[in-house]
Amino acid sequence: MGGAIGIHIGPVMACADGGSTGGVDPVRNGGTVTDAFMQLLQLYRTLAAPRKDPITPPLAHFPGWFAVVATTSLLLGAACAVWVALDVVRRPQPMRVMAVVWPVTMLFGGLLGLWFYRAQGRAPRAGQEPSGRQTSLAASVGTGTSHCGAGCAIGDLIAEWLAFALPAVAVLGGWGWLFDDPMFAVWVIDFVLAFVIGIGFQYFAIAPMREQSAGRTLRDAVKADAASITAWQVGMFGVMALMQLLVFPVLWGGRAAVDSPEFWFAMQWAMLAGFATSYPVNWVLIRTGIKERM
Incomplete structure (x- = not known):
């Protein structure tokens, strides 16, 4: 997202020898395999050849104290992520996907995320009875927003x-x-991966709760999280x-x-901004029943 990329993607030239196709025309419009291959190469050249020299932005010279704060x-x-990852093994989450969501949330949530996990997300030890306490709507929305954001965070990391x-x-x-x-x-790739992984997380949250086809579950997942993922990415990119x-x-x-x-220190703050912009969207989705409470 912010790194300087200094390579130039130039045109690619290639050639291929045409040959007999044995009387079978493999291209619908009567062309040859070679013609089709060259058309694909031309398409690649059009996409890969920059219209002008790519921008190579200068890198910042950060003071030592800022590097220490960031690190x-x-x-x-x-x-915090390691602690929570070990804790969810001892205290299995009722919804399995949350065993991934909570540690990922700690990567940007830090101590604030750890406090929320211990207050609202921590499950009883294996064999213990649930406390039976009622989870408030605000806390459920916070958990749902974290669930959405974890997929976004993983997508951004990969991209x-x-x-x-x-x-x-x-x-x-x-x-x-x-x-x-x-x-x-890179932001475009960020968004695509975040969206796909975020919808995947929602799919695996819905699937255990509803006896329905995979296609219906996928549609429900998109309906439940498309808006919240988009809202998260808007805050993060901003x-x-x-x-x-x-x-x-x-x-x-x-x-x-x-x-x-x-x-990545800046990314931590960006993820918190994503949480802030996605929270009200999740509130509406959960309040109206489009998204399940967690």
């Missing part, structure tokens, strides 16, 4: 590191043919844009690289 926050989130390791992946998101700045292209395009350049001369603690 401390990330380590704290990781420690950012994938684009960092293989910069050409950004072409799939529009780099060079839709966006000159690779950051925006804060990352603010940090990468304004705050970091003004204060420290550039953007944070994906492989820096400062980038």
Whole structure:
């Protein structure tokens, strides 16, 4: 999202020798296999050849104290995630997917997320009876929002590191043919992965509760979480844009690289913003019965 990507995706030239097809025409309009192959290559050239030189934004020069703050926050989130991951083994969640949701939530929620988990999400030990306490609507919405956000967080993690390791992946998101700045292209991939994984999480939340076909469950999952995932990504992208395009350049001369603690520290705040923008949407979805209470 914020790392500088300095490669140039240029046109690809290739050739293929035509041959006899044995009297069978493999292309509907009468062309040959070679013609079809060359058409695909031409399509690739059109998409992969940038309209202008890609933007290579400068990287920020962060002060030491900010690096310490960022690293401390990330380590704290990781420690909370490990603690919760071990705790859900000792205290199995009634809804299995939450055994993944809660540790992922800790990565950006930190101590605040840990407090919420212990107060509202922690299950009794195996063999113990549930406490029987009534969960408030506000707490149920918070859990549902965390469930939505965990899928978004995993999608963002995959997209950012994938684009960092293989910069050409950004072409799939529009780099060079839709966006000159690779950051925006990676955001497209972020959104797609976050949406797919988020809907998957919702699918596995609904499936155990309803005896219905997989197709119906998938439709219900999309209906329940499409709006909340979109709202989460709006908040997350908004804060990352603010940090990468304004705050970091003004204060420290550039953007944070994906492989820096400062980038993921900003992402923690962006995820909290995503929680804030998605919470009211989840409230409406749960209050109207479109989404199940958790």
